[in-house]
Structures are given as structure tokens and as C-alpha cells.
Amino acid sequence: QKEVEQNSGPLSVPEGAIASLNCTYSDRGSQSFFWYRQYSGKSPELIMSIYSNGDKEDGRFTAQLNKASQYVSLLIRDSQPSDSATYLCAVKSGGSYIPTFGRGTSLIVHP
Amino acid sequence: EAQVTQNPRYLITVTGKKLTVTCSQNMNHEYMSWYRQDPGLGLRQIYYSMNVEVTDKGDVPEGYKVSRKEKRNFPLILESPSPNQTSLYFCASSLITGVETQYFGPGTRLLVL
Numbered sequence: 001q002k003e004v005e006q007n008s009g010p011l012s013v014p015e016g017a018i019a020s021l022n023c024t025y026s027d028r029g030s031q032s033f034f035w036y037r038q039y040s041g042k043s044p045e046l047i048m049s050i051y052s053n054g055d056k057e058d059g060r061f062t063a064q065l066n067k068a069s070q071y072v073s074l075l076i077r078d079s080q081p082s083d084s085a086t087y088l089c090a091v092k093s094g095g096s097y098i099p100t101f102g103r104g105t106s107l108i109v110h111p
Numbered sequence: 112e113a114q115v116t117q118n119p120r121y122l123i124t125v126t127g128k129k130l131t132v133t134c135s136q137n138m139n140h141e142y143m144s145w146y147r148q149d150p151g152l153g154l155r156q157i158y159y160s161m162n163v164e165v166t167d168k169g170d171v172p173e174g175y176k177v178s179r180k181e182k183r184n185f186p187l188i189l190e191s192p193s194p195n196q197t198s199l200y201f202c203a204s205s206l207i208t209g210v211e212t213q214y215f216g217p218g219t220r221l222l223v224l
Contacts, residue, residue, distance in 0.1 A: 008151070034212055043201055043215035044154070088154065097142050097161065097207045103153030 002027045004091050006102035013109055019076040021105050023089030026070070032092040033065055033072045034099065039085045048074060079109040113138045115216035117202050123222045124192055132187045132219050134202030140214075141207045143185040144169070145177065147198040154201070160185055161207065192223045 003026040013019045021035075032051055036044035050056045050063040050072065062075040072091075076083055089102040115136045124130055136143065144159040146169075156169030160179040174196055176188040185204075189196060202216040 041199070041218070041220075043218050045215070046212045049212055097205070098144075098156070098159060099213065101154040103151070 002030075002091070002093065002100045004089055004100050004102035006087075006089050006105045008103060008105060010106040010108050013079050013107070015079060015081060015109055015111050017079050017109075019079045019083065019107055019109065021074040021076075021087050021089075021107065022071060023073065023091075023102055024071045025089075025091045025100075027091070027093050027100075028067075028070065029093045030067075030070075030091045031094040032099075033063070034090040034092075035061075035063060035072075035074045036088040036090060037083075037085045038088055038104065044088055076107075079107075081109050081111055083107060084109050113214070115202055115204055115214050117200075117216040117219050119219060120217060121220050123224065125224050126193055127191050130189050130192060130221075132189075132200060132202075132221070134185045134187065134216055135183050136185075136202075136204040136214070137183065138204065138206075138214065139182065140204035141182070142213075143179065143202065143204045144213070145175070145185070145187045146201045146203065147171065147196075148201060149198050157187070157200075192221075194223050197221060197223045 035048040038044040048063040056063045060077045064073045086104040088104045090099040092099045145157040146154045158177040160166045200219045203213040205213040
């Protein structure tokens with residue numbers, strides 16, 4: 001059974017701080033990693049994807065992947081109240097078309 | 112505009128009354144999928160389809176049916192809904208090139224009384 005684990009939170013950070021969201025996965029054959037943001041009652045939207053070890057930056061977001069340790073993280077710099085949402089980690093194994101989702105981490109950015 | 116659409120967006124029904132939630136995508140995606148989302152349980156896959164006439168069970172298929180007669184459409188059928196199927200449902204689609212991400216529909220909130 002492939003598992004993707006996330007701390008459910010909530011993670012509370014002050015405005016302007018760095019929010020760090022973590023995700024671990026069980027399948028060593030995983031090759032594709034995604035972070036989705038989901039506002040309450042809305043559909044998930046992709047914010048980052050990463051496929052190789054290291055960091056990938058996109059604006060205020062940085063995804064970090066460490067396949068040896070089987071974790072992927074998302075850093076949000078200069079956090080804004082509008083970043084308050086649930087962040088879902090999704091992982092796909094090599095050759096699989098079906099992602100496995102974590103249960104999500106709730107992030108609260110307070111002014 | 113590339114999108115996944117679902118209808119209806121909100122539905123209140125009674126136990127046992129058959130219903131269908133439609134899902135359509137305009138991106139020529141091969142892969143389509145249905146999820147339900149419940150508090151504390153995250154996204155759970157109900158059924159998925161790799162192409163026309165090819166469907167398979169996800170993690171929680173009991174009480175649901177699907178069909179894929181056309182590439183763009185993937186309806187979810189609840190033949191005899193029960194209160195434990197009250198949930199938020201999402202349809203999603205993607206290409207099947209291996210690394211493609213999924214695009215989600217806006218969601219259907221279902222209440223079964």
C-alpha cells in the first residue's frame with residue numbers, strides 16, 4: 001500500500017514568515033511529486049511539481065525533494081493571509097498514472 | 112478555456128433515489144478520475160478510467176458506478192444513494208504521459224438524507 005503522510009496541522013505562521021510544509025512517502029519507486037493548494041470548499045489547484053532531487057523555486061514557493069530520505073517539502077516565503085489553505089502532497093510512482101494523495105496540511109497565516 | 116466541468120454543483124437527495132453526477136473535460140485527456148473528500152480523510156479515489164470503455168476501481172468504489180462511452184465524459188452514478196455517501200466529489204483529468212498532473216473540476220457537494 002503506497003502511503004503519503006502529511007501532518008494535518010493546523011500550521012499557524014505570522015504574515016511575512018516562512019511556512020514549511022512536509023510530506024513523506026513510502027514507495028521508493030516514486031518519481032513525480034506535486035503540491036496542490038485547496039481553499040475551503042474549492043477544488044485542488046496545482047502550485048508546484050518536482051521530479052528530481054534538490055530545490056525548485058517558483059516565485060514565493062520552493063519545493064524540495066530528497067528521494068533518499070523519501071520526503072518532499074514546500075516552503076512558502078513571505079507568507080500572506082491569502083496563503084491560508086490546505087496543502088495536498090501527491091506522489092506518482094514510475095510508470096503509474098495514478099497519484100496517491102496525502103490528507104493535507106492546513107496552513108493559517110495570521111496578520 | 113481548458114477546463115473540467117461538473118454538474119450539478121450542489122445536490123440534496125433522499126436515500127435510494129438514483130442520481131448521476133456528470134463530468135466533462137475539453138482537453139482531450141485520456142485519464143479521468145472521481146474522488147470523494149471527507150473531513151479528516153483527504154481525497155479518496157472512487158473510480159478511474161484510462162480511456163474510452165476502460166474503467167477500474169479506486170480505493171472506495173462500493174455504491175458507485177461509472178461509464179466512459181466518450182473520451183470527454185465520465186459520469187458518476189449512485190444507483191441507491193445512502194447517507195454515508197454525503198460528501199464533496201471531485202472529477203479530475205490528465206494526459207497519461209507519466210508526469211502530467213491532474214486538473215480538477217469545481218466539485219459537487221452531495222447531501223443524502
